Ligand code: NA
């Protein structure tokens with residue numbers, strides 16, 4: 001029996017559907033020899049907890065959103081403006097791509113087998129009342145960010161004020177105006193959870209958001225070589241599906257958001273580059289200190305030229 | 307002699323626990339106010355403030371639980387206790403309760419110990435200030451060990467025939 | 483089967499007088515043993531569960547509760563309430579219900595109301611002839627108005643897990659909340675003279691020299707400013723509910739020291755330590771029940787029970803009744819968070835196929851949490867109310883069960899079978 005879980009994504013969400021399909025392929029491929037138990041968002045606890053279980057081998061297979069508590073280097077995934085287009089991003093995250101290889105190494109140090117990324121798309125800033133397409137316009141807008149380094153630092157580089165607010169309190173904070181917006185997710189999350197509170201979504205593209213398909217290394221080694229093959233191939237299959245489906249999914253939720261009354265903004269290349277220059281100038285030196293110059297030099301060598 | 311030593315030890319322990327509870331409570335309120343003021347009045351976002359608040363919070367929780375053990379003020383369904391009037395039966399009942407509590411708190415100690423041991427193998431840090439997770443987690447081990455020791459105290463006192471309910475007066479007399 | 487054994491162990495441990503927190507730990511030991519739990523992560527999960535920013539509101543509101551008492555705030559508020567409700571029959575009990583409702587509009591959790599209202603009102607209620615056990619039971623269920631009246635952490639969790647609009651879920655449970663308020667006030671009125679006799683104002687020491695309405699109001703103004711500050715802070719966009727809890731504690735200190743001057747350093751220290759102790763006892767119970775919930779969830783026990791029900795019953799009406807019963811029973815043996823995020827969402831597809839709107843279902847779930855949190859053996863809110871009310875649990879159990887049977891369950895049934903009660907407001911606000 002394999003326990004499969006995700007930290008973000010209820011049953012029926014894109015992530016939830018992926019788990020369901022992944023489990024199905026494994027069960028069919030092994031002709032029922034491997035039984036997969038699927039656990040969706042929150043069923044086994046918070047994001048931290050489920051990842052703890054994964055590292056400890058209680059959750060064998062997982063679609064997880066990288067957490068930096070075990071290893072700061074996982075934060076490379078949140079290097080602002082590493083890649084600026086879908087084409088580049090998908091190439092970097094594909095097997096053999098430079099981000100993919102970097103993540104694989106870090107995951108294996110944690111005792112996890114890295115199957116591949118599960119891309120969601122470029123993120124943005126969802127706000128209420130006002131919105132910003134330049135650093136100057138962002139002045140005075142207070143947004144909630146992830147607490148992961150360097151998410152707040154990046155938003156500050158883009159001119160925003162930031163606030164650390166627990167995910168469970170975000171809705172109330174938006175409703176009462178403690179913050180003017182929620183920054184850092186693909187539009188799906190803002191549409192799904194906060195659409196009645198938010199008016200604007202500006203695709204600032206500071207991070208390319210992705211989940212990771214992985215397996216606990218001990219659990220993996222306990223499987224027979226044939227079963228290892230089945231699980232890994234199934235992972236590759238759902239990953240490939242997501243590579244083609246991610247953009248369509250993202251566009252689908254842009255439409256849904258627009259239908260629900262949210263205004264959606266794409267930025268021009270010039271606007272994006274202005275953001276990118278500011279973030280690279282202010283945040284990348286901090287990252288040298290936090291995750292090491294070796295990784296950052298690799299990023300400098302491979303990142304999109306401005 | 308022994309009783310005097312333990313009474314003094316208990317007194318010192320009480321002071322330490324109260325001081326810890328006091329300091330972490332006041333820091334909790336103070337830091338939280340600072341968080342609001344910094345954000346609302348000055349527009350600052352201070353990285354890691356919530357992490358510090360959570361560390362003090364965890365110590366407050368656990369020390370609070372330990373103070374309750376020390377004073378025997380954990381929530382109890384005291385239906386049986388209040389209905390036993392025979393002194394010997396009462397002593398037997400309290401012995402049984404102390405013994406089971408001791409066993410369970412030892413399980414608590416074991417669980418906390420295993421958490422920290424695993425934490426040494428796969429260390430974690432908070433995202434903002436890189437506070438090692440063992441800092442708040444050791445509060446749990448501290449409380450579990452303390453609770454186990456206090457239940458051992460209760461068991462020994464029961465064996466010696468000192469009833470917890472009038473323990474305070476008894477030990478005071480013995481000191482004199 | 484294992485589930486029944488676990489419930490049996492819990493009952494035995496608690497009845498022979500093992501502290502509630504350790505009784506839970508005992509059950510945890512049993513479950514960890516039979517399900518072969520991983521000891522590397524078991525306590526880590528418990529740690530994660532209580533390491534929550536939202537939960538920090540608990541010690542802060544407990545502290546505020548103690549400070550309101552030692553700083554003289556409670557005293558002025560009670561004078562004010564006494565004057566207002568006058569000699570009306572059942573007035574004090576009704577005041578506690580209404581005050582809890584107001585607190586519910588301040589905080590996302592029910593614990594805040596238990597701590598603050600309980601510390602303020604249980605003593606005066608006793609002076610008026612209300613038995614402490616009864617008052618604590620009434621406090622327990624009244625405080626859960628905080629779950630039905632927005633903001634509500636329970637509703638946020640449910641909405642997040644089931645992907646419903648939080649605003650719609652918030653609005654849906656207001657109707658049931660009003661019904662519960664009415665039910666509790668009526669039940670309280672009905673209890674007087676039957677369960678106990680209310681002592682009229684004036685017959686009791688100190689109560690004959692009640693200030694005039696004007697005096698009492700003026701004296702109570704600083705105290706009454708506290709809810710205004712909390713509410714204003716939250717709805718004015720200054721702070722989150724958790725942060726508001728810290729502001730409340732701070733303002734309570736200021737009022738106690740500088741306005742009423744009832745507070746001094748020694749009393750402050752005493753309040754802080756008592757608050758820490760109360761918080762600690764509640765947190766240990768939460769810690770172990772969270773861990774029990776985690777083991778049950780990872781063994782899919784709630785899920786399997788759900789499937790069993792689905793297999794047994796098909797008629798929509800029967801399904802609704804069965805789900806009601808099931809939610810109440812799981813609420814008895816699990817904590818509210820586990821019920822909200824693990825058990826309740828499992829029935830959602832079943833509910834939708836029986837013609838129940840998800841938003842309507844949200845308010846049914848909220849009602850079940852109100853009942854569950856007060857139903858032994860796992861009744862954290864009732865236990866906390868007993869602790870604040872300084873009364874032994876067995877004295878509060880019978881009144882609590884009576885309030886569940888005559889008020890809580892009827893409210894849940896009306897909520898279940900009258901969808902408009904829940905859906906009227908969300909529709910009016912254009913949320914669905
Ligand atoms: Na509320």
Ligand code: NA
Pocket residue numbers: 813814815816853854855856857858859860861862
């Ligand atoms: Na219960």
